[in-house]
Amino acid sequence: xxxxxxxxxxxxxxxxxxxxxxxxxxxxxxxxxxxxxxxxxxxxxxxxxxxxxxxxxxxxxxxxxxxxxxxxxxxxxxxxxxxxxxxxxxxxxxxxxxxxxxxxxxxxxxxxxxxxxxxxxxxxxxxxxxxxxxxxxxxxxxxxxxxxxxxxxxxxxxxxxxxxxxxxxxxxxxxxxxxxxxxxxxxxxxxxxxxxxxxxxxxxxxxxxxxxxxxxxxxxxxxxxxxxxxxxxxxxxxxxxxxxxxxxxxxxxxxxxxxxxxxxxxxxxxxxxxxxxxxxxxxx
Numbered sequence: 001x002x003x004x005x006x007x008x009x010x011x012x013x014x015x016x017x018x019x020x021x022x023x024x025x026x027x028x029x030x031x032x033x034x035x036x037x038x039x040x041x042x043x044x045x046x047x048x049x050x051x052x053x054x055x056x057x058x059x060x061x062x063x064x065x066x067x068x069x070x071x072x073x074x075x076x077x078x079x080x081x082x083x084x085x086x087x088x089x090x091x092x093x094x095x096x097x098x099x100x101x102x103x104x105x106x107x108x109x110x111x112x113x114x115x116x117x118x119x120x121x122x123x124x125x126x127x128x129x130x131x132x133x134x135x136x137x138x139x140x141x142x143x144x145x146x147x148x149x150x151x152x153x154x155x156x157x158x159x160x161x162x163x164x165x166x167x168x169x170x171x172x173x174x175x176x177x178x179x180x181x182x183x184x185x186x187x188x189x190x191x192x193x194x195x196x197x198x199x200x201x202x203x204x205x206x207x208x209x210x211x212x213x214x215x216x217x218x219x220x221x222x223x224x225x226x227x228x229x230x231x232x233x234x235x236x237x238x239x240x241x242x243x244x245x246x247x248x249x250x251x252x253x254x255x256x257x258x259x260x261x262x263x264x265x266x267x268x269x270x271x272x273x274x275x276x277x278x279x280x281x282x283x284x
Contacts, residue, residue: 001082026061044064232245
């Protein structure tokens with residue numbers, strides 16, 4: 001078991017007072033058999049009304065309303081988690097799904113149908129043409145997923161993108177570059193073209209560079225494997241996810257889980273100053 005401290009600061013400074021509309025925050029890690037939250041603190045300026053709830057994907061969501069106008073918005077999340085080590089390949093797939101192609105069993109199929117549906121259906125032909133190079137039919141399912149995961153990591157140029165949202169798979173394939181969000185989106189949509197159920201994961205990554213102060217939010221994919229459940233794949237690095245990956249939110253649509261979302265009115269043509277700082281550190 002390792003203890004990790006995750007600090008996530010989002011700061012908006014406005015040149016004049018504005019009306020802050022409702023904000024939705026996805027900053028609290030998903031708890032389970034491998035992750036437990038030891039302490040959690042969320043501090044927001046100006047003083048808000050906060051309502052916690054579980055969204056449709058069982059993410060922990062803070063819905064925030066502001067009773068007063070303000071010339072700043074500061075959201076500071078500070079969480080300590082216990083992360084229990086899991087070997088990335090310590091799992092077994094049900095016999096019927098060991099090789100591709102396969103069909104999900106009836107009971108699971110009903111629940112997984114939404115995660116098999118493309119978010120970018122107009123890109124299906126382009127994605128299928130890209131998939132032809134891999135000769136995937138008849139492969140072991142895990143080997144297929146690892147091959148796709150590593151192909152995206154190796155074939156494309158990583159690019160930091162500050163603008164919100166994701167590129168379509170067609171854009172990523174045409175530009176041969178993208179952010180972690182774009183890579184995860186391409187991987188998920190490619191798997192859906194193959195009939196597999198996939199979902200988008202937003203969270204954090206702990207690595208040597210994050211200890212040096214270079215942390216940021218991160219995104220990867222999860223694919224449902226019979227007998228194993230949701231299994232994570234990180235096409236940015238080409239690895240199967242491990243205890244370095246800290247999931248905060250999952251969704252069918254990659255656009256649905258930004259850490260901070262909301263709006264404001266009353267600024268006119270002026271532009272706010274924004275600062276984001278993320279730190280992920282190992283504790284003794």
